[in-house]
Amino acid sequence: MCAKIARGQKLRFQNPALTPALVNAVLEQLLVDRHCIHGLAHWQRVERNGLYLAQATGADADVVSFFALFHDACREDDGHDPGHGARGAKLARRFAEKGRLPLDEAQMDALCTACAGHTDGQRSADTLVGCCWDADRLDLMRLRMEPQPRFMSTKPAQELAATGAFHKLDGYRHPRFGR
Ligand SMILES: [Fe+2]
Numbered sequence: 001m002c003a004k005i006a007r008g009q010k011l012r013f014q015n016p017a018l019t020p021a022l023v024n025a026v027l028e029q030l031l032v033d034r035h036c037i038h039g040l041a042h043w044q045r046v047e048r049n050g051l052y053l054a055q056a057t058g059a060d061a062d063v064v065s066f067f068a069l070f071h072d073a074c075r076e077d078d079g080h081d082p083g084h085g086a087r088g089a090k091l092a093r094r095f096a097e098k099g100r101l102p103l104d105e106a107q108m109d110a111l112c113t114a115c116a117g118h119t120d121g122q123r124s125a126d127t128l129v130g131c132c133w134d135a136d137r138l139d140l141m142r143l144r145m146e147p148q149p150r151f152m153s154t155k156p157a158q159e160l161a162a163t164g165a166f167h168k169l170d171g172y173r174h175p176r177f178g179r
């Protein structure tokens with residue numbers, strides 16, 4: 001059973017390519033409660049974290065935003081559920097085939113690699129995939145677990161975890177998407 005948090009939260013993400021219609025379409029196929037610990041508010045924080053890392057590393061902000069939307073969108077429960085990353089990648093492909101994602105082939109490949117692999121607990125030498133995975137792990141604070149530098153792929157995430165300076169993420173907005 002999901003812990004209920006933040007009822008009535010908005011559908012808004014920083015990246016306007018994640019339109020309310022698209023977010024709603026993803027939520028409509030969701031099998032878990034959108035308010036659970038891996039639900040919408042988590043996706044929005046993963047986007048914020050990922051965009052912080054994207055700005056620091058120069059990684060592709062669009063892929064990071066779409067990772068936030070899809071990575072936990074195919075959970076069957078709110079626990080470990082090891083297959084949900086691969087299912088999230090398939091869901092992203094289905095949306096892309098219908099022309100609903102403004103991403104090119106290379107971006108789709110990166111998005112699907114990041115979604116499919118985020119459940120394996122690995123680190124990545126690929127900066128973009130690493131930004132996605134670190135963005136997810138930096139949100140462990142919601143489970144009262146301190147993110148650890150050794151589990152982070154990117155330098156800025158390692159620094160945040162090593163110094164405990166997570167306040168830098170509070171209210172962060174990527175300059176491309178303004179206020
Ligand atoms: Fe996940």
Ligand SMILES: [Fe+2]
Pocket residue numbers: 038042046071072136
């Ligand atoms: Fe997640």
